[in-house]
Amino acid sequence: MARCSNNLVGILNLLVLLLSIPILGSGIWLSVKGSTQCERFFDKPMIALGVFLMIVAIAGVVGSWCRVTWLLWFYLFVMFVLILLILCFTIFAFAVTSKGSGVSIPGKAYKEYRLEDYSAWLQKRVSNAKHWKNIRSCLYESKICKPLEILSGHEPASDFYNLYLGSLESGCCKPSNDCNFTYINPTTWNKTEGTQTNPDCQTWDNKKDKLCYNCKACKAGFIDNLKASWKVVAIVDIVFLVILIIVYAMGCCAVRNNKREDSYARSNGFAG
Incomplete structure (x- = not known):
């Protein structure tokens, strides 16, 4: 079970790492090739998102598969902040889009x-x-x-x-x-x-x-057009939150597994 938790966290973050590459590449492409102001409006957010996902995913992969506990702690901290931010944004999105119609x-x-x-x-x-x-x-x-x-x-x-x-x-x-x-x-x-x-x-x-x-x-x-988009995003965010919470729980298990294995290794070393 311990091995399974670490492997699942590693695999999920490897997928996120692969996802971050086209996001980062798209942001860089828009920055260089974007022909309109509207297109270039999205370049910096996409580059920032791509870099953020890449750093977090690398921390999750290395921390879980290489048993680097401090990286897993960093990963969990970032995940916790991300969960809070998405939760706040979802509540905010529903609040500001509740009024107005044609x-x-x-x-x-x-x-x-x-x-x-x-x-x-x-x-x-x-x-x-x-x-x-x-x-x-x-x-x-x-x-x-x-x-x-x-x-x-x-x-x-x-x-x-x-x-x-x-x-x-x-x-x-x-x-x-x-x-x-x-x-x-x-x-x-x-x-x-x-x-x-x-x-x-x-x-x-x-x-x-x-x-x-x-x-x-x-x-x-x-x-009004933005309202419709934000409501869709808010619904997607709810689904994403559930997935993040599950991944966060598995990350907690991976940290516990690392600590248990470190403790076991130290005790065996002392016994020898």
């Missing part, structure tokens, strides 16, 4: 999104000019409005209003329903006279590189 518009198949409906923490993040500049750049580079631009000139208003639009398309690629603009095509609208209470009405621009990318609705659409 608002149905009479006569329209799509929903619209209000920034004030979402959690204050997420509102603060996207309202930061520096953060939003980077996010906006990513959104534009990912061409989220391209499908609507293709429809320009071919989609009558009645058909457009019956389209399903994702949260990003609804928030960033068209003006708010509050503005009562005159529809020309999905990404071109004539502004109407009068006072609009929604500040997005002044922000809207028919230029393809502007549209509503700086609108509060676009920020809300981004948060």
Whole structure:
């Protein structure tokens, strides 16, 4: 049983070590070859994750298979911190994504999104000019409005209003329903006279590189899209936590096994 625990810890960490190599390689590739700011946004986190996994995995492999107890203690400490961090992030992710959703518009198949409906923490993040500049750049580079631009000139208003639009398309690629603009095509609208209470009405621009990318609705659409992703990540984190706890328990067994074998070796040495 003792040998089995050490071998299992070693094998699992060998798999993690192998996994860290493509993660690290992908981060380095993005750093060198990434052509857009959005792509390069992920290079440093991926490099850091790859290096972290590699160090922890090496500690687990060497500590379990070579019976290096202090490396196993280091491995267990890092694992314990990692479990706490993932647990905290999971709770946090569910907490900040619990508020907000799209608002149905009479006569329209799509929903619209209000920034004030979402959690204050997420509102603060996207309202930061520096953060939003980077996010906006990513959104534009990912061409989220391209499908609507293709429809320009071919989609009558009645058909457009019956389209399903994702949260990003609804928030960033068209003006708010509050503005009562005159529809020309999905990404071109004539502004109407009068006072609009929604500040997005002044922000809207028919230029393809502007549209509503700086609108509060676009920020809300981004948060709504992020919410869905975070909930999936949080569910995956729960499964990952269970696996980590099992591996951590096996690591504890491996430390106990190492101490037992060290004690046995010392007693035999004294006996000799």
